[in-house]
Amino acid sequence: MRKLFRSLCFALPVIGLMEPSSAWAQTKVLFEAMHAQTAGNADWVLDEDSCGTAQRFPTPAQSGITASTPETYWGGAFSSFGVDLVKKGFSVESLPTGSRITYGDASNAQDLTNYKVLILPEPNIRYTTAERSAIQAFVRNGGGLFLISDHWNSDRNNDGWDSPEILNELMTGVSWGLHFQENTEPDNWFNDNPNSKFTTDTSSPIVHAGAYGKATVGKGLGLFGSTSITINPTANPNAKGHVWMTTGTVGANTRVTFATSTDGTGRIAAIGDSSPAEDATNGCGHTTHNGWNETLYDNALIHLNAVAWLAGAGGGGGGSSDTTPPTAPSGLSASAASSSQVSLSWTASTDNVGVASYNIYRSTDNASFSAVASTSGTSHADSGLTASTTYYYRVTADDAAGNESANSNTSSATTPAASSPAKVILNEILANESGSVTAGEFIELVNVGGTSIDISGWKVWDSSAARHTFATGTVLGAGKAIVVFAAASSIPSGTTNAVGASSGQLNLSNSGEAVSVRNAAGTTIDSYTYSSTLSGTDGVSMNRSPDASATGSFVLHTSLSTAGSSPGKRANGTAF
Known part of the structure; x- marks a missing residue:
């Protein structure tokens, strides 16, 4: 059955969420879209150029997004979520139908090692044993995982499995201390709007000390057909509730509506409803709820706070604040590619959570260096240079928490005269x-x-x-x-x-x-x-x-x- 929908469909931008984004430059967020996220009336994807298939890179290109870009820039019901992440500086991709979920497989261009945050929006097909192992390894080794479930009996493709069951099975063999209520268990299907029974822990990175602000009592989440979460601190002492059902008790292990946990150096966030993350942009006969843009609730704020925390932002909620910078890049090499370009390459840094980006600094006197570029890779082409000039370079690494490494070695290259032969x-x-x-x-x-x-x-x-x-x-x-x-x-x-x-x-x-x-x-x-x-x-x-x-x-x-x-x-x- 489809959940009940409200008729509030404000085509408004998210207010108060445009803040400096440099800390997240090139941090990759992957939206999983290969487990029937568009089955039935569902539309839990960023964009789909053809019905039922969310392409890897939403179109138009995210490089065209500015502070004023509307969520209709993309055509999926998670377009608001994705567009707002790009406005924050994140880079977003979809994992399309026919792709592979792997961890440590260099032959897979979308191997999970290439991403910082993985979002699983209401999956309707079970994950295979290999897929579950890959996702668990991703988290254990520093990845951030966002579990977005929905109410019990939300089986969009009628295969006998719905999202609470599928996500609970995903957690088999790990001790994350989280469980979505399903089947005959209590509080497996309810509406609660507004839902703002918040934790009293003021360090909560989800509602009190989030990267993008504090949620408001009386707003909170707008839940329209949700299941609740039960946490198990005995299995994992970092399993924490941040929001409870209006009929629940703050600090209790049951009737939780938003929770977090950790595993190894990784982090997990969980919510029992997909409505707060979706918008009214959809196609192909889908029916969606405009939860992201409803100004009555803090849906967008809470979700963006969660992604920032999953990507490494400091705060409570399981896992401590990241204050450790990456190691300095090494082996920096500079070579003149033409009279106006120098090519750079270096060896990757390491970090206790994960490297987010690299900063390139340039000088013409080997004394005063200025930042000229940032990239997520380990190479860069510095162009627009002057012929017959010696340029000196250094590189540093940033992690998602904004910690910057020490300088790499210094490398230099001299651009040839402009009359150098064609090549x-x-x-x-x-x-x-x-x-x-x-x-x-x-x-x-x-x-x-x-x-x-x-x-x-x-x-x-x-x-x-x-x-x-x-x-x-x-x-x-x-x-x-x-x-x-x-x-x-x-x-x-x-x-x-x-x-x-x-x-x-x-x-x-x-x-x-x-x-x-x-x-x-x-x-x-x-x-x-x-x-x-x-x-x-x-x-x-x-x-x-x-x-x-x-x-x-x-x-x-x-x-x-x-x-x-x-x-x-x-x-x-x-x-x-």
Whole structure:
């Protein structure tokens, strides 16, 4: 049965939630969307371009979100949740149908080791034993897990299992001290609005000392068809209640409506209702409740406080405040990629909870350094530089709590004169196109030299034949890129300097291929033979690391940014 819905559908932005976001820069939050989160009337996803399938990266791109962007920017009923997280500085992704839940599997571009927070919004299909083990390992090793259940008998896909049962089974074999009430157990289906019977612990990071403010008695949560949570401090002394049913007792182990716990260096938050996290944006015949935007309640505030705590913010609720900075990055190396760009790479830092981002500092006198960029990866292309100039660099690491490491070693590089010769390289290759649409395959060439070059008559080859010949008059400027797509029809809107293959195909094999670019005389300018390791992930390209570096090795694009590819742009999404 579907829960009762109110008719309050305010299309209002969340008020009072736009605060400095630098502490969360590039911190990745993953919304699990592969366990029937759109079954029946459900719509617990950020965005879906086709009914029933939430794509990995919501569209339009989250890079376009500003402080005034409405939640209708995306089309799922969790769009408000996701858009507000991006406004805070977080990076969000969905785990689509057909994906894998793993921990420590480098072949999986969405392995849980790549994320800081995992949100499980009302799953309607049971997690396999392997999936449960991966999620438990993620938490134990420092991940933040948000369990969003719903009332008993909320079986959207009619398979005999509903979210309280599925999440309780997920907790088999661990001692998190949390249990969602189900079946014949009391308080497994109730309405409670407003629900603001708060803990008296003023250090609570959920309602009293949250990163985004204090919840208000008389507002709290708006619960419309919820199950309650029972906590077991004997099994886990860090299992804590933060909000109780109006008919409950503050401090009791039963009738809890919002709870937290810990495991190893990881954190868990739990709520028994999906209504407070959803909005009225939906499609495909779904029916949703506008809980996130209802100004009568603190739904958004409490959920955002929870994500910040799961990502490492200080406060009570199980787990102590994180004051330990990451170790300093090591092995920083700088090399001039062109007269206007220096490529940087370094060895990752470690942290007791998790590294969130890296800060790049630059100097021209090796004395006074200024911050010039931040990235989640271990490489960076510093562009817009002056020719014939020596630049010095240092890198530090930040964790999600805002602790900054000591400086890395200092490395320097001198940009060549602007008249340095042109040098064309293969920079990015997408062989495993999204959705098996071979027209979307592409090969990106970049001129990393200091002067323009006429590439008329040059050819792009696969292992057996020339697939594209550049037209007469084609000039590739210094530091610029040109992209050859298998078909012009698949060139994304707004992509500059892109062409369709003159042969009508690129014929890039997902199991491995030799790719080369040859000049008009037939001389090989650059070539690369890739294996299935770099072409085995749907929609993810292989890219030089550092980006646009003649000496860089090819890696999965997702190790450089949250995007699966960046044709015609740098790996970080900026223009060449």
